[in-house]
Amino acid sequence: MLEKPIHSVEVLPVTPPNPLFGRAGELKRLRDLVAAGDVVWLYGASGIGRRGLAASVAAQFVERPGGVLWFPVYYDDVLMLSNRVARAYGISALATDDIPTQLDMAQALLEQNRPLLILDGPLSVGVTTQFLKQCIPPHHPVIITSGVPVDGHWTIFQLDKLNDKDAEQFYRHAAQLDEQTRTALLAPFLHYIQGHPLGLVVAAKQITNANVTQTHFTSLLPETPVGPENRTLGVLAAAYGLLDAPAQGLFLLLGSLFTDRIGIPLLSAISGVSERTLPGILQHLVNRGFCDEVHLADRPPFYRVHDLARTFARSRLQAQNKLEATRNRILNNTMKFVKLHAGEPDPTAYDHLAREMDNLWGTARYAATTQQFATLETLFKLLGQHGTQNVIHARGYQGFYALLGRLLTSQSEKPGQSIKPFVPEATQEFKTLPPELPPTPPDEPVRMVIDTEAIRTLSRETLE
Missing domain, CATH: 1.10.10 (Arc Repressor Mutant, subunit A)
Structure with missing residues (x-):
């Protein structure tokens, strides 16, 4: 949690994708909404590119006087968020324990500096709503990333998977494939991944850095339930097997x-x-x-x-x-x-x-x-x-x-600020839907065997 206004693309926590394949329309629309001072709820499936699109918009705001505040949130409450704003502008502590005064201070700092604010990570809807109401000045640009759509005092913005043409262009660029590489050679993999950006990126890194051919890597992909998130887990499984x-x-x-x-x-x-x-x-x-x-x-x-x-x-x-x-x-x-x-x-x-x-x-x-x-x-x-x-x-x-x-x-908290209970994750190998959505497990989940020696070898004696 080291907050600081960002005034350079190089120090954004996410590197803006360049080029941004298949997102020109989404980029223009999101940029226009933010420029107009809207609060935007940017949602899409995990790995769909929310951060990349937000970073591409942020890159156009970093040189403005207010710059960008990018907060990687994790179930913060309103006071934690207001403290983040204060720390970003060099105020470590306020000489008061009065919460309304601290919230007012956060609002005053945002109004004075006018940064683009990005809230990136899990955050309850109640906390988000309260923070916007109590700390965000009118017509102040905010981007909130999420895995699901939620109605509220914001503009809902959906990000979907890439179409077939854009997915192929994206992959060719990421995997550094020349024009002579036939589309037919890529077709089995592209059909498998279903336009999911993260899966495309991970697969491309195996081609460029793991010394495997496209045909060989495609042969390593396990059978998985349909859906781009599940298929990306399949890509991760294949890539994991190539690690030492x-x-x-x-x-x-x-x-x-x-x-x-x-x-x-x-x-x-x-x-x-x-x-x-x-x-x-x-x-x-x-x-x-x-x-x-x-x-x-x-x-x-x-x-x-x-x-x-x-x-x-x-x-x-x-x-x-x-x-x-x-x-x-x-x-x-x-x-x-x-x-x-x-x-x-x-x-x-x-x-x-x-x-x-x-x-x-x-x-x-x-x-x-x-x-x-x-x-x-x-x-x-x-x-x-x-x-x-x-x-x-x-x-x-x-x-x-x-x-x-x-x-x-265990004191009761205000509505919308309760602690989300811990739920053991991924009880099945390819259970990938965000926790806010009901899971749709496969009829016959794919089981993969873990190499138990992987953790055992993680010691100073083995690695040094």
Whole structure:
């Protein structure tokens, strides 16, 4: 959670696709809505390209005086969102505990600076509605990304899969195929993937970086239920089989995290792999399409795993009854990371914790929903020790801490701000629909065998 106005395309958390195949009409329409000061609910299936389209619009706003605020949200409440706005403009803490005053401050900052605001990630409709009402000035441009359409005080904007022609052009470009590559050679794969952008990207990275031919990779694709998301999981399954064991192990761990992104210091603490060794394995995963490297200005990168890739990783572990143990390992080692950096008042330690506040919030939610309240209480005490000499006060996370306290004490929250219960993900190999939608499991789900040695090899002794 390191918020800062963005004034350069190079530091957007998502690189705008170039060229943006098959999206010219959508780009113009979304840009026009945002330029007119609309709030836009941008929705589409997981992996359909919501972030890419939002980034393409954001690229046209970064050089404006207000720039872009891109918040990767994770079940924030209204106060957490208002604190994000304050931190973005250098206000770590307000000299008041009065919530209306803090909300008014967020609105004043947005009105004064006029950034394009992007809320990217899971966020309850009630919180979204309340935040728009209490903190967003009239006619202020906002893009909200979601997997499903929801009626509200916004313009609903759907993003669909690519048509056959655009999908082929997209894939040819991503896979660096020359014009002599016949369409007939690509047809079996293109028919399989059904115009799903993420599947096209992951497959293309195998052709360019895994030293496999198009025909060979197509032969590796498993039979899956129909639907582009399920077919993208099939692409991930084929690509996963091309990874070596250390990369497989690290990917499964990344996919089991409580949020979709992490920095190297925390990942090192969780995995036991040294900070010196991790970048090489992570770059390998980036090259193969399993995660993205996200740069924020001059700060060290985060590594983000796509939701469908996370579904794939968790389903493999769950099929072998490894998911709970893996997540408890993540929980316990995250707590060691917090204990290390919260021990003494220190600005560098504050930075380490602030960078991973989304993961700490995910850790807290997991601890609560699995009834590990002693761990949750320890987290609360560690972050709040040393009076006001801690990351909460020094970096402006009072809203986060208040919500953490409510989670701990199980106090009732305002309508629309309840904590979404933890639900074990992907009980079947190709169960891919967003959690807001009723699942449609296949009649005979495809089962894939996990290499249990992948996790075992993820150790300092093996990888260094």
